[in-house]
Amino acid sequence: MLPLATFSLAVLACLLTGYTLHKTRLVHLLLHELRDQGRQDNAALFRQMEALHALYTELRLRRSLPATRGWAASPDFLLELARHALSERPRTVVECSSGTSTLVLARCMQLNGSGKVYSLEHDPHYARATRAELARHGLADWAEVLDSSLTAQEFRSATWPWYETAGLPGERIDMLAIDGPPQATRRLARYPAGPALFARLAPDAAVFLDDAKRPDEQEILRRWANEYPEMQQQMLNCEKGAALLRYRPSTARQPGRFATSP
Known part of the structure; x- marks a missing residue:
């Protein structure tokens, strides 16, 4: 049988490991979310640039x-x-x-x-x-x-x-x-x-x-x-x-x- 102190340290180590894994997963998910958001923002910006280009083309504007x-x-x-x-x-x-x-x-x-x-x-x-x-x-x-x-x-x-x-x-x-x-x-x-x-x-x-x-x-x-x-x-x-x-x-x-x- 493990001494109480050793058992407590083992439990604490397990808890810390679980907590670390949980935080790592959250960071991983956040990075994926930021990546997806970045892609969406880039796509939205590109769409506005396309619309602006179409506007200049169709209106044949000489000035900005x-x-x-x-x-x-x-x-x-x-x-x-x-x-x-x-x-x-x-x-x-x-x-x-x-x-x-x-x-x-x-x-x-x-x-x-x-x-x-x-x-x-x-x-x-x-x-x-x-x-x-x-x-x-x-x-x-x-x-x-x-x-x-x-x-x-x-x-x-x-x-x-x-x-x-x-x-x-x-x-x-x-x-x-x-x-x-x-x-x-x-x-x-x-x-x-x-x-x-x-x-x-x-x-x-x-x-x-x-x-x-x-x-x-x-x-x-x-x-x-x-x-x-x-x-x-x-x-x-x-x-x-x-x-x-x-x-x-x-x-x-x-x-x-x-x-x-x-």
Whole structure:
């Protein structure tokens, strides 16, 4: 029989060995996870580079676009906007928030030889920056950045900070891109695009919602699906998530289904 001290040391050695093996396995798993994550990140980055290259090629740009990282729209989302605008040739395009997407859409209007982009922008700094970029690219005639402050407006019996829309033209909207206002302004910040603008859509108009992977945007899409059954929803495979909604007026609409902008 082993002495008690020897037995205790043996048990301790077994425990330490088991603990070491457990930690080694965790490190091994972590390394595999980091490797897989690195591969996924590289693949995602490559996909954005491909989209950016396609954007420059299809738009035949002579000057560089602003950065497409961080808060800006990602290249894959911009490519979705460009391909739709070039193929369906919308005459009246409205944006919620200005930026690189304004340049992309304005260039599409220029290539099409018709149409105009109207960007609602609440931040004077971004408005000036977008106008400067439009001028640098020779696109000032194809897009107008509207100074549209966020004011308290009532939609669906609740108050929301939303763009002033008085500067928008009276024509029906053929294409709507929603990438604002910022998420920090209010929960479900982009929901009012529905009650404020869907009533102005032309038949078969397209609505693009960026950042559709976020919980807020997911909830917004669910609300819109209930409130606007005429708007057919489709998810797009974009980096930050995106949704395409098509207005199909052939679907029966109840009177008063759309709430008008205050």
